[in-house]
Amino acid sequence: MRRQWRVKRKGEISQDARFMKLALDLAKRGESWVSPNPMVGALVVVEGRVISKGYHRRFGEGHAEVEALGPLEENLQRATLYVTLEPCCHWGKTPPCTELILRKGVGRVVVGVLDPNPQVSGRGVRILREAGVEVKVGVLEEECRRLNHRFFYWMERGLPWVTLKWAQSMDGRIATASGHSQWISSLPSRRRAHRFRSIHDAVLVGVGTVAKDDPRLTVRHVRGRNPVRVILDSRLRVPDHAKVLDPELLGGETWIVTTPQAPMERSRTLEARGVRVLSVGSDPSGRVDLQELLRLLADREISSVLVEGGSQVLTSFLRAGLVQRILCFVAPLILGRGIEAVGELAVGRVDQGIRFPRYTIQRSGEEVLVDCFL
Ligand SMILES: NC(=O)c1ccc[n+]([C@@H]2O[C@H](COP(=O)([O-])OP(=O)(O)OC[C@H]3O[C@@H](n4cnc5c(N)ncnc54)[C@H](OP(=O)(O)O)[C@@H]3O)[C@@H](O)[C@H]2O)c1
Incomplete structure (x- = not known):
């Protein structure tokens, strides 16, 4: 033929x-x-x-x-x-x-x-x-x-895409020694950060940041929807006055992720305030197991997570190798002793560090934004 x-x-x-x-x-x-x-x-x-x-x-x-x-x-x-x-x-x-x-x-x-x-x-x-x-x-x-x-990442891997985002001084601090951090970056960069919030399904922080900064974790500086607020809190020690515990006022949902060690009574009190409390297994140090957390989020249709800190949470995600992208705003500022952006990763030599093969470096307000992909 x-x-x-x-x-x-x-x-x-x-x-x-x-x-x-x-x-x-x-x-x-x-x-x-x-x-x-x-x-x-x-x-x-x-x-x-x-x-x-x-x-x-x-x-x-x-x-x-x-x-x-x-x-x-x-x-x-x-x-x-x-x-x-x-x-x-x-x-x-x-x-x-x-x-x-x-x-x-x-x-x-x-x-x-x-x-x-x-x-x-x-x-x-x-x-x-x-x-x-x-x-x-x-x-x-x-x-x-x-x-x-x-x-595509969520569909193909069954896990949400994870972006880490933080603002730091030139000497790598995300807060002073007393925990003060507002504001390290300028308004244009914070506006940009809100846009990043609006394109992720969830924004995640540790209970340390909630206790220190009392953030709202909403999208305010740009138009866009609020992502689900996820708080890592192994023992449910989130302060009663925290703004994230008022989802009705903020709009959108707050999910507190805890471990079986948390007191049941406290869990019920929080749920009565309109917050969802989710329990996952704990890691060897008794904190929220991140692998299990991401699987749970993926099953609940969270396709992407913006992790906004603080230091311990950023370190845990990096140590567990669960990060696809980092957005690091570097301000022309020196803080000296303070809270480091990332803690111990057991890196002995420079060539053992996490190097990102793809990146861009941009001006953002008064900062430099280093945007890296793995
Ligand atoms: N500049 C910035 O961009 C920026 C952004 C955010 C925060 N900050 C600053 O960072 C400081 C807070 O940082 P932080 O390191 O003290 O607290 P954090 O990282 O916000 O929260 C740490 C806490 O989260 C809980 N947690 C549960 N599971 C965890 C896990 N798998 N890995 C790590 N933590 C887990 C732990 O408390 P439990 O064991 O009780 O669960 C832990 O102590 C504040 O001063 C804040 O101002 C700065």
């Missing part, structure tokens, strides 16, 4: 990449609102012209494909749908997007990257192809994957 060669239309590849880039830009608008769902953008193109577009705006709301295709008539045989992530083919909070694509009679679909969920991956594409739709996969694949790197 003679092989049929399909002749590439001139400029076809770059045209697909160009429209996928537009879909990616649309998808980014959902940042701070859609997680633990992925950000997704979609465009409908007919003869090189965009006739409709959409993106996933908020968790629980319509998918990008529904936004883009919904307002259009059926019989879109001449149209190409560009979508940054494989269309879903299962019932979730909304009906399967593959059904909508078929109902609208879309002739061609271009997909950025396959869905990482092993139960779904490739099925959406297969359903469309079996129904006679021309499907192309992998246009700007790396960019589409990178856009949702926290979602």
Whole structure:
């Protein structure tokens, strides 16, 4: 049998990449609102012209494909749908997007990257192809994957993506010897830190920080949703006056993670205030076991965690090798004796330190932001 060669239309590849880039830009608008769902953008193109577009705006709301295709008539045989992530083919909070694509009679679909969920991956594409739709996969694949790197990590590993964030003086202190730390960084950097909060599903600190700083752990300097506040507190010694114990006033949820050593009575008192108390096993030093904690968070749809300190908690995450990214704001400030950002890691030689292969160094207000990925 003679092989049929399909002749590439001139400029076809770059045209697909160009429209996928537009879909990616649309998808980014959902940042701070859609997680633990992925950000997704979609465009409908007919003869090189965009006739409709959409993106996933908020968790629980319509998918990008529904936004883009919904307002259009059926019989879109001449149209190409560009979508940054494989269309879903299962019932979730909304009906399967593959059904909508078929109902609208879309002739061609271009997909950025396959869905990482092993139960779904490739099925959406297969359903469309079996129904006679021309499907192309992998246009700007790396960019589409990178856009949702926290979602991909959670889906593929069954653990949340972990980012550590702190502000330090030039001599590596996150607080003075008396524990005073507000503020080491300038307002532009704190605003940036709030944006980082809004793109993670949870923000986590140790009970030491709650006792010393009484933080609210909410998103205030930028627009975005409050992440779940997670406090590590092995014996439930969180002070009664702590702001995090008033979730109704703050908005969003507070989860206190403790160990079986905590008194039951105290747990009940805290729950009566609207806080969720979760118990996990303890590590050899009697504190919250971080591996178990992350598995529990992943099961509760926490796809990413921003760990904001203090020193003991930052050290525990690094020592356990559970960190994917570090955001370190360095201020033009010397504090001398004080609380170190990171404590003992048993590093004897410089080449035994944790070196980050990928990083950027940026100006941020009066600080330098060192942003490292493992
Ligand atoms: N500059 C910054 O960016 C920044 C940010 C945050 C905090 N800070 C400063 O940091 C200081 C607080 O730091 P800190 O080191 O004293 O306290 P911390 O790290 O906030 O909290 C430590 C406590 O968390 C509990 N914990 C439970 N499980 C743990 C685990 N697996 N690993 C580590 N801790 C666990 C332990 O208390 P239990 O054993 O009772 O559970 C432990 O004593 C404050 O002065 C604050 O101002 C600065």
